[in-house]
Amino acid sequence: MLSKRVKYILLGLVALLVGYILYDASEEPGIDDLKGTYKEVAMYRNENNTGPIIRIYAVTVSDTTRWDEMRQYGDLMLYTKYGNTKVYFFPADKPAPLELFRKQPNFDRKFEPYCLALYEKDAMSQVTFRRKPFGTVQ
Template sequence: MSKKRWIWIGAAILSIAAFILKDSFLQPNAEDLKGGFKEIVFARSEQNAGPIIRLYVVSVKDEKNAQMQSYGDLMPHTKYGTTKVFFFNAEKPIPQRINLQPPHFDTTIYKASSRYEKRPMGGTLLLNFNMY
């Protein structure tokens, strides 16, 4: 093969590698979203063979502009598992512990403003309780 052809092949490989690296390092994360999210506590079920349950307690500084659906979509999820994210106003009491058994935290003391849930097979739900 000619030298010119090797240059084109090398340029193509470099372009593809640059695109993959750019895409890998520029993935969106929670800091990119509006709302001032801060993860307070996380719990995960112990089993690895069956459905995995993930629970998150997250404080939100700006509930009116918070991108809660997008935040929840960023959370890890397994095919038959469930991921729940409880959003709390940062200026109100927030639980520092969470249980895998419902109701997950003391609902007489702590009031979540929203709950995001990713169900088995990836269906999502965002419930707003007492917003604003």
């Protein structure tokens, strides 16, 4: 049988461990830590839960010169192993799609001239980040 002192020490260690886990979880970087203003304006996720999960996002950006941050934003988005995640970035002051589709093109072609960048993480976890994927941005 353990003495009261040992029980209190063990209880204290458990409380300390739980406190550390909570602190560590709250310190994870997130989208709110990025300096630019990002707003998700459209999202698509396929309903097929037996195959690869496909996620497509359209996001507006206030600062259109923060390429590294756009890539970080993409890295922070949900991803499922063997799935695919795409994030299209658009300037906040220009038109952006409000509806996305699974098949290419993922949105109405009239928005292509406004697309700043495309972040994609494919089924093999390979990341590609392309600036101006449809040519010159208006």
